[in-house]
Amino acid sequence: MADKIRVLLAKPGLDGHDRGIKVIAAAFRDAGFEVIYTGLRQTPEQIVTAAIQEDVDAVGVSILSGAHMILFPAILELLKKEGGEDILLFGGGIISKEDMVDLKKAGVAKLYTPGATTTEIVDWLKSAVKDKKSDEKIL
Amino acid sequence: MSLYDKFLDGSVIALSRIISHIENLRPGYQELLSRLYRRTNGIYRIGLTGPPGAGKSSLVNLLAGQLADDGRRVAVICVDPSSPFTGGAFLGDRIRMQDIPVDKGVFIRSMGSRGSTGGLAAATSNVTVALDAFGFDTLIIETVGVGQMELDIIDACDTVVVTLVPESGDAIQALKAGLMEIADVFAVNKSDRAGAEQMLYDLKSALEMRTEKSKWEVPVIATQALHKKNTEELLRLILEHKSFLETSGQLSHIRGLQLQKKVETVITRLVFRDISSNILSDGVLEKAVDKIMKGEEDPYSAGMRLYKRFKLGS
Ligand SMILES: Nc1nc2c(ncn2[C@@H]2O[C@H](COP(=O)(O)OP(=O)(O)OP(=O)(O)O)[C@@H](O)[C@H]2O)c(=O)[nH]1
């Protein structure tokens, strides 16, 4: 039996509503994933702590405040520091083409702009998780 | 370095991945658990149960913080229901646990119930073993928001807090049907709302009417997690119950009973695994159903026939 896919969804920054992220959460749950939602206004530290404790395969963040060039790299760096560099970071927001290129170079696995369908995101996540095998010895 | 070595070194991510290993029943998980068990120190387990939305997570948020402030090494497991249709789950308890100081080392893990209907996940008590072996000394377990008879919690905890709200009138009925017996402490949360006094009164009367008296008198307390009211008092009552268990010898008694069930579960799982790999494989079941549909056999004799074959084969 395949392991269950676990995803953390977070919304850092101060911009208010979480409708979009809740739509994605529902789509993930319906796709059979376990979705951990941590609520609004999360700092990168809080997000990464939760991601490590929950042993998620991926972290998805929604950033509408324009702070993506600060927040994504901060999360990536903390993930690495905690030994979770194999955790996929993806996200959505209003992000320019140039910024997207830079963020992908920095290690963000996937970026979506408004208009991406939930099916698209679900399918990508399924195959991305399948590709990332761990051969770590247990005992 | 293996994952287990890293775990012994105190790596939090190794703990976290070992928990997944246990949760997903990956090959070798029993050997892993048996090693972990030998490193346990008898972590003290507090369970919080009660109807959906009663404020369980909000209470855990405060209790965990207080315990950590007291210098305890605290872990939290929160269980939410998995969809019986897709297997997916929305695990949202962490939303209410924002006040738990990240830097105090409190470890929070969300679990989907994954087909269990008793308020916990099948793997919850095994995950407890990993947390205990890692060095946590106090664990709080939040169950799925339960209706009435989801009683897994009694096999996984030392002290059970049943959380109700002033509107839980129906819950009193449920209590009469079993939930009453499992509570070591009652918390009437959201006591800022109308009806709290009545609820407290009803609970106390119901408790007095119990025929089977224990030496522990189940306390009833009004709390307001939202306004941080009376939660320190709630913790005091919980820890009082802990001392009661320790001094009365009840603690080793209930842990003995729980271990008995645990060994039973391990055996049942192994037998079940053998059965599925031996007799439920290669279309045996489908063939039996075929025969039953044709009227050549009935489900009962088919079951007995297949079981006998399994016993002879093993
Ligand atoms: N008025 C009032 N609301 C409260 C109190 N405690 C918690 N709440 C609110 O009740 C709602 C549910 O709280 P949770 O802590 O999520 O309840 P829960 O029992 O964990 O819920 P489930 O895990 O979904 O079963 C939240 O909106 C809380 O803010 C309280 O003392 N008074």
Ligand SMILES: [Mg+2]
């Ligand atoms: Mg909750």
